[in-house]
Amino acid sequence: DIVLTQSPGTLSLSPGERATLSCRTSQSVVSNYLAWYQQKAGQAPRLLIYGASKRASGIPDRFSGSGSGTDFTLTISKLESEDFAVYYCYHYGHSPRLAFGPGTKVDFK
Amino acid sequence: EVQLVQSGAEVKKPGESLKVSCKASGYTFSRHWITWVRQKPGEGLEWMGRIDPRDSYSNYSSSFQGHVTLSVDKSITTAYLQWSSLKTSDTAFYFCARHMKEVAPDDAFDIWGQGTMVIVSS
Numbered sequence: 001d002i003v004l005t006q007s008p009g010t011l012s013l014s015p016g017e018r019a020t021l022s023c024r025t026s027q028s029v030v031s032n033y034l035a036w037y038q039q040k041a042g043q044a045p046r047l048l049i050y051g052a053s054k055r056a057s058g059i060p061d062r063f064s065g066s067g068s069g070t071d072f073t074l075t076i077s078k079l080e081s082e083d084f085a086v087y088y089c090y091h092y093g094h095s096p097r098l099a100f101g102p103g104t105k106v107d108f109k
Numbered sequence: 110e111v112q113l114v115q116s117g118a119e120v121k122k123p124g125e126s127l128k129v130s131c132k133a134s135g136y137t138f139s140r141h142w143i144t145w146v147r148q149k150p151g152e153g154l155e156w157m158g159r160i161d162p163r164d165s166y167s168n169y170s171s172s173f174q175g176h177v178t179l180s181v182d183k184s185i186t187t188a189y190l191q192w193s194s195l196k197t198s199d200t201a202f203y204f205c206a207r208h209m210k211e212v213a214p215d216d217a218f219d220i221w222g223q224g225t226m227v228i229v230s231s
Binding site for chain 2: 001033035037039044045046047050051056057088090092098099100101102103
């Protein structure tokens with residue numbers, strides 16, 4: 001099965017700083033079927049990015065996704081207070097073996 | 110408004126059965142697959158399985174195959190996740206989520222239910 005690895009496990013930053021989150025897959029992702037979700041404590045996840053680089057509806061442009069093959073990145077250009085959360089990558093290109101990464105927590109420095 | 114509303118928290122004993130619901134509204138229910146996701150307390154997200162509401166065709170993760178069953182009732186636009194015999198290890202939050210594109214088994218999830226907490230304890 002495809003395995004997703006996210007790094008770092010925790011990212012400690014201040015508001016206004018740039019956040020760079022990595023997601024690596026054990027096999028090449030078909031058609032860039034890679035998504036990113038944000039989850040805050042006590043809430044359901046929210047879709048940020050799909051197709052590796054397409055922003056979901058209503059997502060601010062400070063969020064961007066890039067990458068292909070086995071290496072993907074989520075960048076938050078300038079962190080705002082509401083961005084401190086856990087971020088998961090998810091691949092959906094090896095049906096039906098679909099999987100989430102373990103998550104990266106972005107917290108206050 | 111497109112939304113998924115899940116049933117409330119449950120407290121069960123090991124060996125009991127349970128059916129959690131996910132009521133869809135604001136869109137054509139049969140046109141979007143539904144996925145279920147588990148999240149144990151303090152842990153990450155796990156994909157459990159998905160179902161096509163058009164014909165109830167479903168796929169399961171190997172981790173959940175044989176232990177849970179997905180179903181839908183198109184007449185009331187509701188998806189279900191059920192267990193016939195719960196274990197203490199089933200204690201978790203469970204989310205339903207809509208596949209973004211129509212008739213797309215391989216897709217990201219754009220709408221999520223609020224989650225249902227299931228506690229299994231003797």
